[in-house]
Amino acid sequence: MKQLIKYLEPFKTQVIAVIVLVFLQSMADLYLPTLMSDIIDHGVVKGDVPYIWKIGGIMLLVAAGGLLCAILSSFFSARTAVGFGRNLRNEVFIHVENFSQEEFDRLGTASLITRTTNDILQVQNVLMFALRIMITAPIMAVGGIIMAMGRDARLTLIFLVILPVLALTIFFIARKAIGLFKAIQKKLDALNRVLREYLTGVRVIRAFNRTGYEEKRFDAANRDLTETTTAAIKIMSLIAPAMTLIVNLSTIAIVWFGAVRIDNNRMEVGDLMAFIQYAMQIMFSLLMVSILFIMIPRAQVSVERINEILDTEPAIEGGKGSRAANAKGWVEFQNVSFSYPGAEAPALSDISFKAGPGEVTAIIGGTGAGKSTLVQLIPRFYDATEGRVLVDGIDVRDWPLEELRKKIGYVPQKTVLFSGTVAENIRFGKEDASFEEIRHAAEAAQAADFIEEMKEKYETVIAQGGTNLSGGQKQRLAIARALVRKPDIYIFDDSFSALDFKTDAKLRQALRKETADAAVILIAQRVATVMDADRIIVLNEGKIAGIGKHQELLKTCPVYREIVASQLSEEEIA
Template identity: 65%
Template sequence: MIKLSKFLKPFALSVSAVLVLVLLQSLSELYLPTLMSDIVDKGVVTGDTHYIWNIGGFMLLVAAGGMVCSITASFFSAKVASGFGKSLRSKIFSHVGDFSLHEFDKIGTASLITRTTNDITQVQQVLVMMLRMMAMAPMMCIGGIIMAFSKDAKLTIVLGVALPILVLAIVIIARSGIPLFKVMQIKLDNLNRVLRENLTGIRVIRSFNRVEHEKKRFNDANFDLTSTAIKVNKIMAAMMPIMMVVLNLTSVAIIWFGGIRISNGHMQVGDMMAFIQYAMQIMFSFIMLSMMFVMIPRASVSGVRINEVLEMVADIKNPAVSTLVESKKGLVEFQNVSFSYPGAEMPAISNISFSMKPGEVTAIIGGTGSGKSTLINLIPRFYDVDSGRVLVDGVDVREMTQESLREKVGFVPQTAILFTGTISENIRFGKENATDEEVQYAAKIAQATEFISNMSEGFNAVIAQGGTNVSGGQKQRLSIARALIRKPEIYIFDDSFSALDFKTDAKLRVALKEETLDSTVLIVAQRVSTIMDADQIIVLDDGEIAGIGKHRDLMETSSVYREIVMSQLSEEEIA
């Protein structure tokens, strides 16, 4: 948590104000028992009513001042904590935005969500308490001990016995609870993961009648978290009874020994009453600290988890000096490229070499797991190659900034992703300042105009979260329109026509051919019919190139390609 204190710098003035106000509040509360002692010893005992009214009125002013300080300190501490949480969430969000896919795979989406929400909330709540209680408790404790000692030095021996017992209890309980808080956050991650899988995969779960199985998975994860929470709360719950027992026994001891000292004439009644209040203030300051010890362990675990994200360095970085690339070309070259996923035993692709030129259509085909998606992920630099080079317009992509590289690319992923908002906003995701005419033209090329016009609100129709209110083919066409509106140098279609019927597929390819005459087009497809007319077909098999050429050439030279074609087309279609 200490590492996160740098996010408090913008709120230094407010933090200082809180500390000053807490100090004034503490002084007012420490002064009140002394005033009460004076009222008893100098007013009540002597029967001086005027003195009682004067000091009583002054006590009300001191108490009112303390109350104003308390309310103002609460306001500023809440403001600081809220601003701190906002800054931290923004920092994590922007930092995670720079991660490569490797970092996302390493931490996990569910854990990143938990760290950005629940973990920051834990730290934020503790910050409010720290600004108030953590500052107030030492002041009240030290001030109370000084004031109690000034009332009767010998009676402070009672406190000398009670306080070590309290400290020992707090230390033992805190040491038992801290490891469990870390386990709780991990189990919360697991619960979030199960819940996320359940919600995103609800169609599959229902179609395979696995609802009960998923309920059991969720209940197991929920029970696992709950049992750990109960265990840690049982440990922490023991703290308050121990505190109250020590507190009450201390009060009895003070009254017992204080009564003896009063009867012997060594102490006045008012001083003993003040001493009891100071003792209570001291003990309650330790109770405040114990409450902090309940919250701090969990918040410290959350702080560590937040720092893990902030300190994680992305594998893919922008170069110190970016190489300038001439605009509007689109030449892509792979030179002996190999790549392995972290922890994998075998490389995903090996010794890949080919080039793609503007104005040409390059297609990639191969069996499942042959490395098609891996290969295209290297062009926009979602991953970095292990060996070899990927060149765009003659420049290694590692020597270009990620922003300038990706401005050249129009990417249509294998799984069409849409965002909450209108159809128009989803298409404009590719070009923020696009005009209505550009949006409509992109939709027309992507063969999306027909189904959009059938919607009651047309381009202003709202897309639900995840695009659940449109079909798979409609999602793909909107994703294609989003890429088309950019007018990039390089188009990448990762199996982006799989959900389209043959008629729409054919019409879309004709429209795309006219639209992408000056661009480099890369198509990954499972259907042979989609890529038969490509200028260059690359056949992948087990991460290696099994053939490059046009359809007719590959039918003669590549057994892998011939096998794929024969599995999909009839003899008449092949001929």
């Protein structure tokens, strides 16, 4: 928790206000039983009605002041906790933005979402409660004991038995619950993962009639979470009856021994009434602490999970300062090898090639050959295990990440669109792009025709994930997003797979003009898409099986000939 305290610094004034207000409220609460005792001993017993009215009026004023302090302290504590949660969520989000793909793979998307939302909410709620209770409880407990001693010091010895019993009860119950609360957060991650997979893959699930299977998966994860939560609640629910039993037995004991002292003329009735009130305040403060103990174990788990994110240093960090390159649009791989964490075999081995401006470098190969992995090393989604990747003659590790990625227009294998308008999605590639630039990029990407057919044209709202568009439409918008950026390097990761042959050919022709001064690295499964490239790299099991032009590879590369033969007829090959 200490690591998160710094996020309270902007709210110092409000925290101080809460402390002062809670102190005043506690003083008012502690003073009321004394006034009640005076009314009974000096007003009721003696029949002094004016005295009763006088002290009663003072009690009303004290109670009203305490109520006002309680309202204000609740307001400021809530405002502080909510502001703390907002700042912490921002910090976590910004930190996660710097994660490489390796951190996302290790922590998991579902877990990161849970930690940024549910875990921070748990800490926020505990903070709001703790700001008042952590101050009120000690004041009420210590103040109550002091005031009770002022009424009858001998009778306060009963607290030597009551308070240790209360504290030990709370401690043993809370200790058993901590492990369960840790399990709850992990099982909440698992539930979120199942739900997220269902929502993102709902079309595939329905197409294969796997709805029943997904329902069983969700039910199993939900039941597991429910059972663990129920077990934790059962343990924590023991606190309330245990506290009630102890409080009631304590009241009986106080009344019993107090009656004996009144009978021996060592105590007044009003003093006994005040003593009982102070005992209740002491018990109530400990009850509030017990509630806090119910919340703290879960919050403690949440704090650990949040700290795990904040303590995670990105495996990939950009170089320092800006880089001035002599040439633009050059990519070079020098004996590059790469292995995924924990993998038995490398995904890429000894890759070397150059790609320059004005050239189209196509990469082709079978499934799992390492094509996407190769291009992901250029914008540093991953770092090469061995060898070097150079952009404009400079190792990508020496580039500041922002500068490096500004030079690249990347169209991923899995098209990602965002909720918003068509224009906003294209403008995602260049924040200050004019409408003319957006329209030009759409025309080059062969997207203008279907955009113009939409009711709102470029202001048409795209659903989350682009679910109201076809696969080909989404790919063309993603290509337009890269084109509007006008980068030095274009990476198309199997970005034409959903296009028909006619659109594919028109798009490649348009790209030649748009990317004339840039390096184009193109991954494709179709031979027709890559055969006109300036350079074709054939990958097989993570290694280069051949480099050259179409006709050269037909003669020298058996792997390429096999790929071509599987797609083209003998007449087309000839």
